[in-house]
Amino acid sequence: KQEVTQIPAALSVPEGENLVLNCSFTDSAIYNLQWFRQDPGKGLTSLLLIQSSQREQTSGRLNASLDKSSGRSTLYIAASQPGDSATYLCAVSGTNAGKSTFGDGTTLTVKP
Amino acid sequence: DADVTQTPRNRITKTGKRIMLECSQTKGHDRMYWYRQDPGLGLRLIYYSFDVKDINKGEISDGYSVSRQAQAKFSLSLESAIPNQTALYFCATRGAYDNSPLHFGNGTRLTVT
Numbered sequence A: 001k002q003e004v005t006q007i008p009a010a011l012s013v014p015e016g017e018n019l020v021l022n023c024s025f026t027d028s029a030i031y032n033l034q035w036f037r038q039d040p041g042k043g044l045t046s047l048l049l050i051q052s053s054q055r056e057q058t059s060g061r062l063n064a065s066l067d068k069s070s071g072r073s074t075l076y077i078a079a080s081q082p083g084d085s086a087t088y089l090c091a092v093s094g095t096n097a098g099k100s101t102f103g104d105g106t107t108l109t110v111k112p
Numbered sequence B: 001d002a003d004v005t006q007t008p009r010n011r012i013t014k015t016g017k018r019i020m021l022e023c024s025q026t027k028g029h030d031r032m033y034w035y036r037q038d039p040g041l042g043l044r045l046i047y048y049s050f051d052v053k054d055i056n057k058g059e060i061s062d063g064y065s066v067s068r069q070a071q072a073k074f075s076l077s078l079e080s081a082i083p084n085q086t087a088l089y090f091c092a093t094r095g096a097y098d099n100s101p102l103h104f105g106n107g108t109r110l111t112v113t
Helices: none
Strands: A004-007 A010-014 A019-025 A030-038 A044-052 A058-059 A062-067 A074-079 A086-094 A100-102 A104-109 B003-005 B010-013 B021-023 B029-036 B042-051 B053-059 B064-070 B074-080 B086-093 B102-104 B108-112
Touching: A004 A086, A010 A019, A019 A030, A019 A086, A019 A104, A030 A062, A030 A074, A044 A062, A044 A074, A044 B102, A074 A086, A086 B042, A104 B086, B003 B086, B010 B021, B010 B029, B021 B029, B021 B086, B029 B064, B029 B074, B042 B064, B042 B074, B074 B086
Parallel strands: A010 A104, B010 B108
Antiparallel strands: A004 A019, A019 A074, A030 A044, A030 A086, A058 A062, A062 A074, A086 A100, A086 A104, B003 B021, B021 B074, B029 B042, B029 B086, B042 B053, B064 B074, B086 B102, B086 B108
16 A cells, blocks of 8 residues: 655745655555645646656756655745745555545744 | 535534435446545445446445436435534545546535534
C-alpha cells in the first residue's frame, strides 16, 4: 500500500526567503506526482504535475522535482511572499486503478 | 464557471437525516472521485467511478453511497448521517489515463449535529 509523507507538517518563514517542501512515498511504481495548494476551508488548486518520466517541472517561482528511485519529491518556492501562505499537499498516482494517495500536507506561513 | 462544481457549499444537518452532495463537471472526464478531508487525516477516498456503469468503493465507503447519473454527474449520499461524518467533502475528476492530473471542486463543508 502506497504511503505518502510530508515533512515538516508546518513551516514559518520570513518574507523573501527561498524554501523547500518535502514529499516522500513508499512505492516507486507511480505514474505521476501532483502538488496542490489549499487555502483554509477551500478547494485544492493544482500547482504542478510531474510525470514519472520527468525530473522536474517549473511554474513561475515554483519548481518541483521528482526522484522516483528514492521515493522523493521537493517543491521549491523562490522569494516567498505572504500570499504563499497556505497548505501544500502532494498526491501520488500509482498503478492502483487511477487512484491517488495524498500526504497530510505542509502548512506554510510567510511572515511579512 | 468552475470546471468541477459541488453543491451545496455548506450544509448543516441532524443525526439520522439523509443527505445528498452533488458534483457536476464540464471537463468531459470519465473518472470521478469523492474524497473527505479531516484535520490530521488528510484526504481519504470514499468512492470512485470510471464511467456510468463502473462504480467502486474507496477506503472509507461505509455509511456512504453514490450514484453516477451521467458522465458529468456524480452524487454522494449519506443514508443516515452521524456526527463523525462531519468533514470537508471534495469531488475530483481525472481524464482517461492513469497519468492524467486530478481536478478538484471547491468542496462541501458538512456538519452533522
